[in-house]
Amino acid sequence: MAGENPMEQFAVRPLIEAPLFELGGHPIYFTNQALLMVLVTLLSASFLTLVVKPGRLVPTRSQSVAEISYKFVSDMIHSTTGSDGLRFFPFVFTLFIFVLCCNFFGMIPGGFTVTSQIAVTFALAGLVMLTVIFVGFAKHGIGFLKLFVPHAPWYLLILLIPIEFISFMTRPISLSVRLFANMLAGHTMLAVFAGFVVSLGAAGGLLSGLAIAPLALMVGIFMLELLVAFLQAYVFAVLTCIYLNEALHLHDQH
Amino acid sequence: MAPDPDRLRDLGSRLDKLQAGQDARYKKPPPSGLGIAGRFATELVAALFVGGGLGWGIDWLLGRFLFKTFPVFMLVFVVLGAVAGILNVMRAAKDINAEIARARSNEEK
Numbered sequence: 004m005a006g007e008n009p010m011e012q013f014a015v016r017p018l019i020e021a022p023l024f025e026l027g028g029h030p031i032y033f034t035n036q037a038l039l040m041v042l043v044t045l046l047s048a049s050f051l052t053l054v055v056k057p058g059r060l061v062p063t064r065s066q067s068v069a070e071i072s073y074k075f076v077s078d079m080i081h082s083t084t085g086s087d088g089l090r091f092f093p094f095v096f097t098l099f100i101f102v103l104c105c106n107f108f109g110m111i112p113g114g115f116t117v118t119s120q121i122a123v124t125f126a127l128a129g130l131v132m133l134t135v136i137f138v139g140f141a142k143h144g145i146g147f148l149k150l151f152v153p154h155a156p157w158y159l160l161i162l163l164i165p166i167e168f169i170s171f172m173t174r175p176i177s178l179s180v181r182l183f184a185n186m187l188a189g190h191t192m193l194a195v196f197a198g199f200v201v202s203l204g205a206a207g208g209l210l211s212g213l214a215i216a217p218l219a220l221m222v223g224i225f226m227l228e229l230l231v232a233f234l235q236a237y238v239f240a241v242l243t244c245i246y247l248n249e250a251l252h253l254h255d256q257h
Numbered sequence: 258m259a260p261d262p263d264r265l266r267d268l269g270s271r272l273d274k275l276q277a278g279q280d281a282r283y284k285k286p287p288p289s290g291l292g293i294a295g296r297f298a299t300e301l302v303a304a305l306f307v308g309g310g311l312g313w314g315i316d317w318l319l320g321r322f323l324f325k326t327f328p329v330f331m332l333v334f335v336v337l338g339a340v341a342g343i344l345n346v347m348r349a350a351k352d353i354n355a356e357i358a359r360a361r362s363n364e365e366k
Contacts, residue, residue: 170345173341177303
């Protein structure tokens, strides 16, 4: 993994030479990224359904993993959107588990981090924003547009409505860039330090002994990255809840 | 025998206290300095790009169907984008302050 180029780990390659099918003239390949996403979906879905199947009153360890993550997400939705947001539990829970598992799968050395691809994170954020817009219009009809109209005299509204609109449109970007940038930065840093270890170790003599320093640093960064992997999945899910809350309740406190 | 209301109330308040302790355990730590910096930077830059992009799109539409306005709307919307970015940062700062205050009040309990 510690090649010369620390960015090489992010390369998306087709795993099967022949394209699966064509979409509007573009060949669609089955890439390493697609494989990882299929694996994450299959493993997390089957784990979470299989461990709760026995339905023990006193949960086993694996059953309580599923139960704690259920409780964690439902508490998060409840505290940000109130009880009527719980209808979106399946959506938020799926997003949270998907992002969390993708982040953790990326921590396996030699693996591939799906969430370090802006295409993936932007697709997820776009899905969130489309849901928010759909829910807002379904619940409030045309009144959802009041979200863009703050309390102000009419001559200021000419300026404020475009500003509110732009502010709303930045959400998918900041949501996706935050996840993508955190994962990209962490994994690049790990690869750079791994490169230090290899080149110092190969230098021979006293320098080889110095290789222990970046190695020790790498252990620390790795643990920090584990925390970041969880925290970013959490932030993604919480922001989804906050945006859903706005679509549901149109709070006019700003 | 009917349950004693005082004892029930006592039980209720003890349960509430336990619940509050549980909630405090779930709360995440206050955000780090680096996290805050990254958040502000993305909010500012993203709003600029969105503003510029929207203005460019309006220019393109008008230029296609009415008359050439490029780059008037793009310039106006880049400025509006900068304003929206600052608005976003103010809102983010408000959220972060609330988060830190909540983390503090949990510590004191």
